[in-house]
Amino acid sequence: MSTVSTDPPLLRFGRFLRDNPVIPLLVFLFLLIAVLEVMRPGIVTPFRAGRDGLISSFWVGNLIKFAIPLAMLAACQVLTMLTAGIDLSAGIVATVAAFVCATLSSIWGVGPAVIIALCTGLIVGTVNGLGVGLVRVHPLIMTLGTGLIATGCLQVYQRLVINAGSEIPAFLAWLGTGRTVGMPNGLFVFIPFAAFIFWLMRYTGFGRLLFALGSNENAAKLSGVRSWQVYLALYALSGLIAAVTGLLYLGMIRQPSLSLANPLMLPSVAAAVIGGTSIFGGRGSFAGAIVGALIIRVLDTMLTLMQMPEGARTALFGVIILAVTALYVRITGTR
Amino acid sequence: MMDMMRKNAWVVGLAVLLAVLLAATKMIQPSFGVSGLESIARAALPFAFATAGMAVVVIVGGIDLSVASMMAVCAVSAAVLMEKIAGFPAILIVLAIGLGMGLINGALIIFTRVPDIVVTLAMLFVWEGAALLILETPGGSIVNWLQSAIRGSFVIPGLPNALMLIIVCTAVVWVPIRRSKLGLSIYATGSDELAAFRSGVAVGRTKIIAYGICGLFCAFGGLSLAALTGIGEPVPGPYLLASVAAVVLGGVVLGGGRGGLLGPIIAVFILRIVRTDLTLMAVDPNVTTIIEGIIMVGVVMLGTAATLRGARK
Numbered sequence: 001m002s003t004v005s006t007d008p009p010l011l012r013f014g015r016f017l018r019d020n021p022v023i024p025l026l027v028f029l030f031l032l033i034a035v036l037e038v039m040r041p042g043i044v045t046p047f048r049a050g051r052d053g054l055i056s057s058f059w060v061g062n063l064i065k066f067a068i069p070l071a072m073l074a075a076c077q078v079l080t081m082l083t084a085g086i087d088l089s090a091g092i093v094a095t096v097a098a099f100v101c102a103t104l105s106s107i108w109g110v111g112p113a114v115i116i117a118l119c120t121g122l123i124v125g126t127v128n129g130l131g132v133g134l135v136r137v138h139p140l141i142m143t144l145g146t147g148l149i150a151t152g153c154l155q156v157y158q159r160l161v162i163n164a165g166s167e168i169p170a171f172l173a174w175l176g177t178g179r180t181v182g183m184p185n186g187l188f189v190f191i192p193f194a195a196f197i198f199w200l201m202r203y204t205g206f207g208r209l210l211f212a213l214g215s216n217e218n219a220a221k222l223s224g225v226r227s228w229q230v231y232l233a234l235y236a237l238s239g240l241i242a243a244v245t246g247l248l249y250l251g252m253i254r255q256p257s258l259s260l261a262n263p264l265m266l267p268s269v270a271a272a273v274i275g276g277t278s279i280f281g282g283r284g285s286f287a288g289a290i291v292g293a294l295i296i297r298v299l300d301t302m303l304t305l306m307q308m309p310e311g312a313r314t315a316l317f318g319v320i321i322l323a324v325t326a327l328y329v330r331i332t333g334t335r
Numbered sequence: 336m337m338d339m340m341r342k343n344a345w346v347v348g349l350a351v352l353l354a355v356l357l358a359a360t361k362m363i364q365p366s367f368g369v370s371g372l373e374s375i376a377r378a379a380l381p382f383a384f385a386t387a388g389m390a391v392v393v394i395v396g397g398i399d400l401s402v403a404s405m406m407a408v409c410a411v412s413a414a415v416l417m418e419k420i421a422g423f424p425a426i427l428i429v430l431a432i433g434l435g436m437g438l439i440n441g442a443l444i445i446f447t448r449v450p451d452i453v454v455t456l457a458m459l460f461v462w463e464g465a466a467l468l469i470l471e472t473p474g475g476s477i478v479n480w481l482q483s484a485i486r487g488s489f490v491i492p493g494l495p496n497a498l499m500l501i502i503v504c505t506a507v508v509w510v511p512i513r514r515s516k517l518g519l520s521i522y523a524t525g526s527d528e529l530a531a532f533r534s535g536v537a538v539g540r541t542k543i544i545a546y547g548i549c550g551l552f553c554a555f556g557g558l559s560l561a562a563l564t565g566i567g568e569p570v571p572g573p574y575l576l577a578s579v580a581a582v583v584l585g586g587v588v589l590g591g592g593r594g595g596l597l598g599p600i601i602a603v604f605i606l607r608i609v610r611t612d613l614t615l616m617a618v619d620p621n622v623t624t625i626i627e628g629i630i631m632v633g634v635v636m637l638g639t640a641a642t643l644r645g646a647r648k
Contacts, residue, residue: 140589142632146628148627152628156621156622266456313464314460314464315462315468325453
């Protein structure tokens, strides 16, 4: 690996990969899928198992379905990491939104429930933004703290509505579990969402401000960026995205609980990091994070298929995340 | 000099706050005495060690998200080992395991050049999995003398054993290091890595050792956790969040180079006493979580605002 920095063709290759971080990730994704196919012939290509179809739309649909919430939460991480931050409250915000929506739907009806659920995300995000932008608290601490507060509020709230029962809005269930032409309905939310994030990051002044603040905050401030307004908008947006994710995930799982989306939290950071987003800010792409989310889901399937004990699966998951990131860092020579 | 004053002022302020809280506890619950103090100290044990470990890593300029998982590994290995061999060698082995895990974390950060948050995030899964592999369900057993060592207060009447253990263990590990060249290297690396490197500090080695110390403290934490419950529990507890909160409340600046271990450990006790007080006042335990979060965020906000004002002057 040390030859990377001395060997010109390899160096050029590395540079090419750095400019197009999605390409090696896609290669890795397809490699993983190939390995999966070898492990369990017929899972991806049903014709080899004697069934119809070149590629199993059921399997691909399932993969995409479970990758969608992960990719959406990873969007929170990508956006905040662009400014050298992180949003560790995203998982809890998603849980809160889902729980609030499920419980209020049976009391006040679906419309107000969804609006209130989205508002909770917006509120937590705004508090994060105020803390990070105005008071200059480290984002890691700020979002951990608001996450803790939100968890407590959720538990108190749960005791207030414990008798009300819960109801999953029909359209969320349709989005979460339904399929159109073999593909999950969640794509109806995800494709516009992804397009919005791409547009936001690449073609708007706000996106450029995020990159500018992450690359060099002082330079950005000296050129007249009011950083606190950017942070406020950024974290509020992140909270809103997390709340939307929570609603979608509620439709998928259809069982509100107090820790519904919390297990997605750390994998969403992993998806963003695997996708080539730098935790130090200034570099990142949402396309990479989407591929990262797909990679994590394929890995999940693989480890489940291997029928290893739970512990070995968890450990291997960590090792693979670390290995992918380390390899990526080595090849592209960036951090 | 001013910096020194401010740093100590923070610790003194924390100690005063602790005293005020203790007095308040006495007012809320007039029967609060040695036994109450003892139970607080006992509950604070694993938190204190997790916080001490986290503090060392934060001082060197990093962060370790895997503390809770490492503690789980140490707790289950202690429980498994003590079923088979005598208590004392088992403790030594567990401490070695903790040190080893920390060193692995540090070495991975240095040699892969992946950011510390990412490495320790991945290692969180690895250690969590390892704990499950060692012991699938809670079980094993802990020797009796270790369980009774953290209870009561025979050494000095009125001073709980658990508190003595925290003080002795952290002092034995930290004071010699703090006084040596290594301690200086740790603070130098934390405050400015490039400057430290240029003045001849072996930055990589210092960081690896700092993570190793963190692992060692986590081993103490795991042992005390096992001693508290009497069994090994493979699922990590809520120690990551709590340790970060106490470290920040204790005056260690995220980013490194400033603060010590005394502040964070006092902060652990403050957080525990707040929790006890709220329970004594019959506040809903869930509201307690909210209040803890607000305290954590509020304190950090105040601290950051104070630093900013100081910097402007």
